[in-house]
Amino acid sequence: MKGVEFLVALVLFALASKLASASDPSPLQDFCVAVNDTKDGGVFFNALFSLNLHLRSIFVSTDRVEVSKLAKADHSWHFSCSNYAPYGGLNPPHTHPRATEILVVVEGTLYVGFVTSNPENHLFTKVLYPGDVFVFPVGLIHFQFNIGHTNAVAFAGLSSQNPGVITIANAVFGSDPAINPDVLAKAFQLDKNIVKQLQSRFWWDNN
Structure with a gap:
């Protein structure tokens, strides 16, 4: 009898594992009202008030890329603007473990690409010009490199409030x-x- 119970439990466990799936959790709230002061009211986000969004600028001297991003990503997205120095400005190979990234070039010329997972490790690349859009799938290694002789500017949106890098x-x-x-x-x-x-x-x- 115990053997039958064990077999049934094993089958149920196998079925549950087949049906299980993993993904980012849903946004923690539907919207966020930005306020200049917590006394003005507003909406709590993760137990903190959502203040007006502002840009944070980072200058990367070694790779000659300046990135401005929202200091708070209060909904299920993250946004940044990158300025790549003439020929050689590089956002080196990296991944975002929790987000797909969509990149829009507004100025200059970028050589971009991503590598698929094992065992293929296939490289997909493209040269982007103003108005071109490229998608980097979640979790895959990708990069952007300025191959032009002028500055390149691109906007990126990521599908997570905390995409990670x-x-x-x-x-x-x-x-x-x-x-x-x-x-x-x-x-x-x-x-x-x-x-x-x-x-x-x-x-x-x-x-």
């Missing part, structure tokens, strides 16, 4: 504490001294 070089070679060089030497088929040299470099903060 993982810059690959930062995570691999700039972690704190550092990953054991033997691990990276074997993973990237590099000399251990080269790995140590990469780990000693300054890796800019993309958060």
Whole structure:
């Protein structure tokens, strides 16, 4: 009898695992009223008042990209504007674990691309001009590179109030504490001294 009960439980567990799915949670509220002062009233968001949105500017000197983004992403989206320096301005390979990104170029020329997951690891790339749109699927490694001789400007919208960002070089070679060089030497088929040299470099903060 116990064997039958175990078998039934196993079948139910298998069915439940097939039906289960995972995704970002729904937005925590339908809307957010921006106020200049909490005394003016307004709507709580995650137990905090939603104040007027403002832009936060980050200048990345090593990669020559200036990113302005909403300091608060109060709904199920995130928005940014990036200014890429002439030829060489780079938003290096990175991922957004919780969001799909849609990029619209408004000025200049960008070479962009993303890599599919294992085992294909297929690279999709395109050169974008003003008015062009490109979508980077959620979680996939992607990049943007200015190949023009003038500044490039692009707007990006991401489908999560907290999309997250993982810059690959930062995570691999700039972690704190550092990953054991033997691990990276074997993973990237590099000399251990080269790995140590990469780990000693300054890796800019993309958060």
